[in-house]
Amino acid sequence: MLTIDEIQLPIKEHLKRFEKTFKDSMRSSVPLLDKITRYIIKQKGKQMRPMFVFFSAGVCGGITEATYHGASLVELLHTASLVHDDVVDNANERRGFFSINALWKNKVAVLVGDFLLSQGLLLSVKHKEFDILRIVSEAVQQMSEGELLQIEKARHLDIKESIYFEVIRKKTASLIASCCACGASSAGADEETVEKLRLFGEKVGIAFQIKDDLFDFGLDDVGKPVGNDIKEKKMTLPLIHALSTVDKSQKRKIINLVKNHNEDPEKVAEVINFVKINGGMEYATEKMMQYQQEAFDILAEIPNGGEYKTGLEQLVKYTTERKK
Template sequence: MDYLSIIKQPISSELCDFIDLFNKSLSHTDGLLSQALEHIRNRAGKRMRPILILLMAKNFGEITDVTQHAAVGLELLHTASLVHDDVVDESGERRGQKSVNAMFDNKVAVLVGDYILSTALLHVSYTHSEIIVRYLAELGRTLSNGEILQLSNIQNQEISEEVYYQVIKQKTAALFEACAAIGALSAGAAEEDIQEAKKFGQNLGVIFQIRDDIFDYYDQANVGKPTGNDMAEGKLTLPVIYALRSTGNQDMLALARKVKAGTVTKDEIAELVKFTKENGGIEYADQRMWELHAESVYFLEHEVHDEDVRKSLRAYLDYVIERNI
């Protein structure tokens, strides 16, 4: 099924307007900055987050200039955070292309990230909405806190689902939650509707991250990272957390602690990946995604009244859980 075409159908013209505005925001005449911004523009993803903003606005009212500037502001904030994350993670690639820090250097990447962040603030100011500005500011704080929590969690010997969800709710889920809320806000939705939209967005974000984490247990070139990459970076995700908790295997727990300590070998990571697959880790993570999927369907049935928008958001939800990249 061509999920992306179904998702975009009710907002096709508005999405084109968004892309034009976003690309203009990432343009500059100066040499080095111009090159760096062009490099970022050329690695554009599927626009899943701004699409969610546009769909939520369409559901609760109309897509306006307020919606568009809010969407550009949020996408720019997200883009800036990725540029900075690549510096923190010492990552050489982003979506199969060289990261900004690899293409240029860390100094340039940090400054370009700062420039994009400032541009995000500029666009969100064009909404003339104090509430939307506040949402974006809080999102920036939450994303930064999530990154710091993830770094501190690597040093933490505790291995628990609770800590895992704390991290992803302040990273991936926070972005989707903010998109849903800002889209609804921009269309003048009532407070109770905004809260329902936020919950839908959070569920989407958690599903999205669990699906990403499952990818790490399989060697797929199209995903863009090798098997066990998360463990190589000191991260323990839901599948292995479940396998460790359900079996109580002390040998594997010792390897998991080596992951956190940064002393694990490639062969030991392969052992942990195999152990996770053999002890229901993937099935458990898959089950959690479908439970959240069922919760999200309730929102579609009770809060989305336009048939085209409901069909689009259902395709969005199904795509997030069934995607293979």
């Protein structure tokens, strides 16, 4: 499998320029805010979202000035959502760094998240890129609905597979879908092509989330605490499927462990073992590969694309083959 650095090669220079646009869009005249945004920039991840934007633009005719703005808007939105998520989850760490709320408390973290979101919206308004603004605003709506749907359903701990897919489509996949649609729109693609790239991104996003769910059951040594989703009472695909294969009494027993004994390492290990024994891992992997293939099929419908299409294909493979 190629590394992220190798996949980035065709757009390396574009990503360097994007970083400057992104940093400029976070500037403020308030010293505290500037201090916090500089701290955020230090926590640079793999840049997968900007990569989806640039590769999608390349496939649809070429990278333009609007592509840089679209990538910055998506990354500002994503960063704002992470800052807010850490407040909601009372999380103290993010990518090995202390979270904003851990260092500056919840009130400051919420306001910083609001600032980042508003900066992204203003960036689009300033350049009159209203199609990109609409695409990303719809993603914000979907992400919020997905989070609330998950909170609502988590109370019952007995959700159907269809609800699980609705949650991750809204909560996770909508952002990657917006990246691909932004890229296509920024390159001047027609509505049909923009929608194809949006749907492509949605399929990739769902596969990406299933991979994350698999990590929680000890798929690989990824540095993520095994059983963390169980401790947080999150019903993910491997567990949902495993529960569907057993009788009511065993199902009640496992749900009770998740609900009432989720802090006990032995009980969490029992749930993980239950999932493995009852085919949860295999089923989730099969579903993940199905969504990957659907993404490839959509991409194949778009003519040409050259190295940019290859880059998207490699990114899709990375989402399902990554080790963390």
